[in-house]
Structures are given as C-alpha cells and as structure tokens.
Amino acid sequence: MRVAKMSSGIFTIIRGETKQLATKNLVPSISVYGEKLVEFEGDEYRLWDAHRSKLGAMVLKKFEIPIAKDSRVLYLGAASGTTVSHVSDIIPEGIVYAVEFSTRTMRDLIQLCDKRPNIIPILADAEKPHLYAHIVETVDVIFQDVAQPNQAEIAALNAKQFLKKDGFLMLAIKARSIDTVVNPKKIFKEEIRKLERDFSVGFEVLKMHELTPYHEDHLGLVAKLHPRNQNNKI
Amino acid sequence: MNFITWFGVLTLDDNGILSKCDLFQKDRDELAIQLVNTEVVNANKPPSGFDFRSAAVECGFLESKEEYDALLRDVSIRAAKYQISLSGTTDMRIIQAVEALDDIDGVVNTLSERLAEWYGIYFPELGLTGDLLACFVSEYGSRSNIPPENGLYENAATSMGAELTGADEKLIKAFALNICNLYETRSKIETYLAEIMTSTGPNLASVAGTLLGARLISLAGGFERLAYFPSSTVQVIGANRALFKHLRARAPSPKHGIIYNHPLIKNAPWWQRGKIARAVAAKISLASRIDLYSGKLDESLEVELARKIEVIRLANPNAPKKSKKTIGVKSISKKIRRHG
Ligand SMILES: C[S@@+](CC[C@H](N)C(=O)[O-])C[C@H]1O[C@@H](n2cnc3c(N)ncnc32)[C@H](O)[C@@H]1O
Numbered sequence: 001m002r003v004a005k006m007s008s009g010i011f012t013i014i015r016g017e018t019k020q021l022a023t024k025n026l027v028p029s030i031s032v033y034g035e036k037l038v039e040f041e042g043d044e045y046r047l048w049d050a051h052r053s054k055l056g057a058m059v060l061k062k063f064e065i066p067i068a069k070d071s072r073v074l075y076l077g078a079a080s081g082t083t084v085s086h087v088s089d090i091i092p093e094g095i096v097y098a099v100e101f102s103t104r105t106m107r108d109l110i111q112l113c114d115k116r117p118n119i120i121p122i123l124a125d126a127e128k129p130h131l132y133a134h135i136v137e138t139v140d141v142i143f144q145d146v147a148q149p150n151q152a153e154i155a156a157l158n159a160k161q162f163l164k165k166d167g168f169l170m171l172a173i174k175a176r177s178i179d180t181v182v183n184p185k186k187i188f189k190e191e192i193r194k195l196e197r198d199f200s201v202g203f204e205v206l207k208m209h210e211l212t213p214y215h216e217d218h219l220g221l222v223a224k225l226h227p228r229n230q231n232n233k234i
Numbered sequence: 235m236n237f238i239t240w241f242g243v244l245t246l247d248d249n250g251i252l253s254k255c256d257l258f259q260k261d262r263d264e265l266a267i268q269l270v271n272t273e274v275v276n277a278n279k280p281p282s283g284f285d286f287r288s289a290a291v292e293c294g295f296l297e298s299k300e301e302y303d304a305l306l307r308d309v310s311i312r313a314a315k316y317q318i319s320l321s322g323t324t325d326m327r328i329i330q331a332v333e334a335l336d337d338i339d340g341v342v343n344t345l346s347e348r349l350a351e352w353y354g355i356y357f358p359e360l361g362l363t364g365d366l367l368a369c370f371v372s373e374y375g376s377r378s379n380i381p382p383e384n385g386l387y388e389n390a391a392t393s394m395g396a397e398l399t400g401a402d403e404k405l406i407k408a409f410a411l412n413i414c415n416l417y418e419t420r421s422k423i424e425t426y427l428a429e430i431m432t433s434t435g436p437n438l439a440s441v442a443g444t445l446l447g448a449r450l451i452s453l454a455g456g457f458e459r460l461a462y463f464p465s466s467t468v469q470v471i472g473a474n475r476a477l478f479k480h481l482r483a484r485a486p487s488p489k490h491g492i493i494y495n496h497p498l499i500k501n502a503p504w505w506q507r508g509k510i511a512r513a514v515a516a517k518i519s520l521a522s523r524i525d526l527y528s529g530k531l532d533e534s535l536e537v538e539l540a541r542k543i544e545v546i547r548l549a550n551p552n553a554p555k556k557s558k559k560t561i562g563v564k565s566i567s568k569k570i571r572r573h574g
Binding site: 109 | 303321462
C-alpha cells in the first residue's frame, strides 16, 4: 500500500491495481457516512467516493483544487455534509461555512458540526446572501452544489458579497435542474455565458469538465472573478 | 456607515475606520437568538471585504482571533438548532392535521353511505346526505319526532318508510351522532388549518387557498421542501404514480397534481388548464419561498397571478381542434368512472 498526495489534504491510496481517493481524517476513528477508514503510517484516511461527491469527481477529473490547509470556504448546498466532511478534513486550520436551506437535512448536518471543530452551519437560502452577511466573512473559495434552476445567479450573488478578489468559485452545474429536455451541453454553454456576462460580477472560467462517469449531466467548473470587477469592489 | 455583524452593530467613519462598536452580550444563547432574529437588509449589511476577525478583537469582543472560530461555531450550531425547533413543529402540526382530515374523509364517507342505506328503511323520501343526514338522524331518530315547523314534516308524515322504535332507534341515533361529530371535527380542523396557514404561510395561503396550501405542504413533506421544489414539480405533487414514472424514465411529465383542485384551474376550460396550472404552480413556488424566508404577506402575488391568467385566457379563447379519437376515449373513461 502506498499513499500519494494529489493536492493539499487530498490523497490517493494505492493498493496494487486499485486507487482510491481519500482525505486525512480530522476526527480519527469516526466514519461520517459509512465510508471506510484506512490506516497508513500512523495517519488515518477516510475513503472518498467520487460518485457521492461532485468535489471528489472534480479531483479525479484533474481539476486543480484551490483549497489550502488554512482556507476559508463558503459551501452552498451542504446537504447532510458528505462532501463538507471531506472539505473539513482538507482544511484543518481553516473554516467552512456550510449553507443549507432544508431544515430536515440541516438536522443531519448539525450532528456533523457537533463532532468537527471547523464547520459553521447556516440554515438559510443561498439565494439571499444578505441573510448571512452578518455571519460569513470574506472567503478564499466558494463551492456551490445547489441543484437549482438559477445556479449561476446564486453563485454571482454570493461571490459579490463574500469572495476575495483573487478567490475561486467552484461550481457544480446540474443540467437537469435547469431544463429536463434541452441537451445538457447547450445548457452548460448558456450557464457559462451567464457567469461571464449576466450579473454585476463577472467570472472568468479557468477550467471546466463534465463529471461523467461519476455524475451524469453535471458540469464542474472553477472560475475566478473577472478583472473588470476588481476596481469597483471595496 | 452602520452595519450589523453576529457580535454587534459597528460603525465606520468616512475613512472606513472602525469608530464605534455596540456589542451584543457575550452569552452564547443570546447570540444565537440574535443571529436568528436579525434581519439583515442591504442597508445594514457589512461591506464586502470587511475583516470580521480583526474587528471582533479591536472592539474587545474577543481576546484573540483564535477564539473567533470556536465561538462563532458554537453560536451557529445553537442558532441552527433553535431554527429547527421553530420550523419543525409548525410543519408537523400542519402535516398531522391534513392527514387527520383525509383520514376522517375516508372513514366518514363509508359510514355515511351505511347510514343512508340503514335510515332509508325508515324514511326513504328524506333526500339528505353527508353531514346533514347524520346530524338530522342523531337529533330526531324516528320520523314521528320531526316537529311541524320543520320543512320535512310533510314528507315525514306521508312517508312509506317503516316505523323506527325502541332498540333500533337508539342504535341508529348513536351511530348517526358519531358521524355528525366527525363532520364537526372535520370542520374544526379546517378552521385550525386556515388559521395556522394564514399566520405561518400567508403567501401560500393567499395564492393556493388554505386547504390546498396545507395539502401541498403535507405531500411535499414540509414547508422547506415545498419551497425547494421547482415549480414543475409543484404542478404534479399528488400525482404520485405518474410522477414517479416521470422521474425514473423521463416519461412525459404528468399534468394532474392536486393543484388541479385550485378553483382557477378547475373552473377553466380544459384547453387552458395546462397553461394556467403552470402559472399557478410558479406562483405557489414563489409564495412558499417568500413565506419561508420573510413570512410577510405580499399582496402583489395574487394580483400578478390574476393578471397572468387573464393573459392566458385572452390568448387562448377557443378550444383547439382535437382528433375525434381522443375525445371519444376521454368521455368514455369519464362515464365509466361515474358509473363505477
Ligand atoms: C445536490 S445536493 C448537495 C450535495 C452535497 N454538496 C454533497 O456533495 O454532499 C443540493 C443541496 O442544496 C440544497 N439547496 C438547494 N437550493 C438551496 C438554496 N437556495 N439555498 C441553500 N441550500 C439549497 C438542497 O436542500 C440540497 O440539500
């Protein structure tokens, strides 16, 4: 067995032919959603199933992940925290603000927050960033996976309020929550056009890739704020 | 400028330098409640790029920046738990009340049919059904007890029904009384739902009506879930089997959810219904979101909906021609249902 580092806090565990994505467990001996724990040279790793996580899929799709060990991350659409738990592993010295608007789901997320020191749960609608503007500081990365028709707009609103000038937006776009009939490729193109031009902040897309075979009809992308925004930002 | 943060209201002078801190009490529960109840609007929102951590130390709220994460985390967890305890209860109350209503409907229909047949032996000309029948029988029992001032007196006097006496009368009256009470409970639940809906979901109640609104919440499994559904899903809530098929096989989406009970849709000519349903569903979606996050009645919703529907009506005044075959099939299936 061998462990190879892929990015800050993100590893591949290699055993013969099999390679498995993993993060170093911030809270040893506790498995969050039934994932396997693996010991290697005194460290414990949690296996990370890319089929259950768009961020995981982005890692395997060779995205450069702009998250460092002390990053501040705003995570929109946290759900019960499957992916958030890995983000929490990746940033032992940082903090993740986890926004989720379903109370039922938030119940599970809170149990995760109770066990981990670096997740701040926020029960609010990501469409209304002013509702948590008194809680969330400026962040290095916004990760968004909300599966909503107005995904692009939600990203823009949040970036405007919270994203650092040279910060990054990581976005998972689900074609079928925008339109169930139109060809996904067409939808992705349109969403990117929106991100570049439609809102009071514009983005520059650095990399994008479909997340097949891990997630059908999903696009992953990393973007940063376009220089045209930088002057009129405070 | 003045703005709010989770630890206090801060003021910046013209040069953007922190000039005043009105700190909140550093009590975790107080801070959590403050967090939930604070209404941040654009006017009192922190400027983007503002450094919360330095300000918290500078204002003397914290000893050090290291304390920041731990305290904010603890307060946020308390706040989220508090929000859940508030929202869960209302949802649960609505869902249970709606389900009780449906249970009563199921039972009361069966019992009422039994009563109609049973009492038909004694007064076949009565012509009442449902709650009227049940409450009538529980009050009078035998025809002979109907007073002359009652409109049914004549019918009762000349009825060809059998005499109702003794043990039979006692039994049938007791049976009817239970049914009459169930109807009364049913109407109490309706009143209760109307009240709870207008106070917690005023916009949903105004767009969908209190009962349909409550049913949508119940079928969706809660207020937030309803608000989270895209309006295309709202349109088919309640069309369960068809919806499931649609989601799994990407079959054409079913059109008839429970919102088809909405008077605007039910009373529209058939060729406008699909379009009107879409408009109503979109407004219901919007209304439930407003309810979830602001809770204030926005009267423009109803007005806009009415306007949209007027546009649909004007644009589709005439029935489009349908192929004869479909019309035939439809009317036959309707007949079957009515007779079956
Ligand atoms: C696809 S799931 C996210 C899964 C999660 N990122 C993971 O990998 O573990 C989308 C989540 O976003 C939430 N959501 C959708 N719209 C939202 C909004 N406007 N604000 C906050 N959360 C939202 C949903 O309730 C749902 O839990």
